[in-house]
Amino acid sequence: MGKTMTEMTSQQDAALTAISSAATLEALDEQRVAALGKKGWVSLALKTLGGMSPDERAEAAPAIQAVRAKVADAIAAKKDELEAAELEAQLASETVDLTLPAPDTASGSVHPVSQVMDELAEIFADLGFAVATGPEIEDDWHNFTALNMDESHPARAMHDTFYFPDTAPNEGRMLLRTHTSPVQIRSMKEQGAPIRIIAPGRVYRSDSDATHTPMFHQVEGLVVDRGIHLGHLKWTLETFFKAFFEREDITLRLRPSYFPFTEPSVEVDVGYSNEGDRRVVGGHGDAEGHDWMELGGSGMVNRRVLEMAGVGPDEYQGFAFGLGIDRIAMLKYGMNDLRAFFDGDPRWLAHYGFSPFDQPTLSAGVGAKA
Numbered sequence: 001m002g003k004t005m006t007e008m009t010s011q012q013d014a015a016l017t018a019i020s021s022a023a024t025l026e027a028l029d030e031q032r033v034a035a036l037g038k039k040g041w042v043s044l045a046l047k048t049l050g051g052m053s054p055d056e057r058a059e060a061a062p063a064i065q066a067v068r069a070k071v072a073d074a075i076a077a078k079k080d081e082l083e084a085a086e087l088e089a090q091l092a093s094e095t096v097d098l099t100l101p102a103p104d105t106a107s108g109s110v111h112p113v114s115q116v117m118d119e120l121a122e123i124f125a126d127l128g129f130a131v132a133t134g135p136e137i138e139d140d141w142h143n144f145t146a147l148n149m150d151e152s153h154p155a156r157a158m159h160d161t162f163y164f165p166d167t168a169p170n171e172g173r174m175l176l177r178t179h180t181s182p183v184q185i186r187s188m189k190e191q192g193a194p195i196r197i198i199a200p201g202r203v204y205r206s207d208s209d210a211t212h213t214p215m216f217h218q219v220e221g222l223v224v225d226r227g228i229h230l231g232h233l234k235w236t237l238e239t240f241f242k243a244f245f246e247r248e249d250i251t252l253r254l255r256p257s258y259f260p261f262t263e264p265s266v267e268v269d270v271g272y273s274n275e276g277d278r279r280v281v282g283g284h285g286d287a288e289g290h291d292w293m294e295l296g297g298s299g300m301v302n303r304r305v306l307e308m309a310g311v312g313p314d315e316y317q318g319f320a321f322g323l324g325i326d327r328i329a330m331l332k333y334g335m336n337d338l339r340a341f342f343d344g345d346p347r348w349l350a351h352y353g354f355s356p357f358d359q360p361t362l363s364a365g366v367g368a369k370a
């Protein structure tokens with residue numbers, strides 16, 4: 001019996017050494033099975049108690065139980081230690097660096113044309129203009145006849161019109177509007193005078209090169225009231241361009257011109273300079289590196305147009321203008337190829353587009369920050 005206990009003590013010491021040096025939970029479990037498993041040496045020793053005399057058992061039982069408890073405690077303690085180490089290692093390897101930039105996600109941007117339309121609306125709203133709209137599929141009467149271009153008028157040919165086939169002849173003929181001026185007629189017929197509107201939108205002409213696309217954008221302006229004269233037109237355009245380009249040194253050139261629906265008519269040019277391949281407004285024209293860009297037409301509303309729109313021309317006078325939105329966008333934001341505006345290339349949009357958060361406001365500035 002004494003020999004058995006000596007044997008057990010050395011088995012216990014060997015087991016405790018093996019337990020404390022177990023490097024992994026698997027190695028530790030092997031030690032548990034070897035000692036405490038069904039066929040483990042501690043379990044076998046406990047089974048020998050059945051064959052002992054009561055006296056022997058009274059002495060051996062507490063000794064074997066003590067060995068069992070020691071080994072079990074050592075295993076439990078080592079298990080806690082190994083599990084804690086494993087958790088440490090896992091936490092260390094699975095850290096997330098919250099200072100890293102967020103991954104790229106595809107995001108859209110606001111097209112420069114949309115951005116500029118918002119800017120226009122903001123500036124003209126402050127000057128008391130409402131935004132009006134009209135159909136892009138227009139009839140001949142609104143697009144031409146009511147604007148003092150009857151069937152035989154040569155200016156019609158200059159508009160390179162897209163006509164719809166198989167529509168009623170003459171004034172009922174349908175077409176893609178060639179300018180935003182028909183909105184003048186629709187607004188006057190609907191609201192009468194006095195009136196103060198802008199009408200931004202798409203227009204269509206069948207020509208195409210580096211500076212002309214079959215679809216482009218215009219903004220129409222119309223003011224009709226008593227005592228309106230050319231000075232009001234000039235002040236309005238100058239005030240608008242200064243606010244739009246956010247600089248005071250804008251040079252506008254108003255050139256005598258001809259439109260059937262205005263009399264007199266003036267063409268509106270703005271001075272710009274070339275800086276590398278960028279165009280920047282604020283040039284003075286004529287001098288080296290400076291030039292003029294034609295931005296649109298304008299003039300005093302022809303009295304025949306007022307009459308056709310149901311406004312009495314003896315009581316009311318008006319001015320109107322039509323500006324190319326794409327052109328003023330190119331000048332403000334430094335693009336030099338109009339065709340890229342309508343290619344729908346996401347790389348161009350990512351470069352020249354604007355954040356939806358860039359809402360133009362007069363207080364924060366109508367220029368985009370991007």
Ligand code: PHE
Nearest residue numbers: 179181297298299320321322
């Ligand atoms: N509708 C003219 C064009 O497209 C521009 C214009 C508008 C001229 C209003 C005078 C007055 O060329």
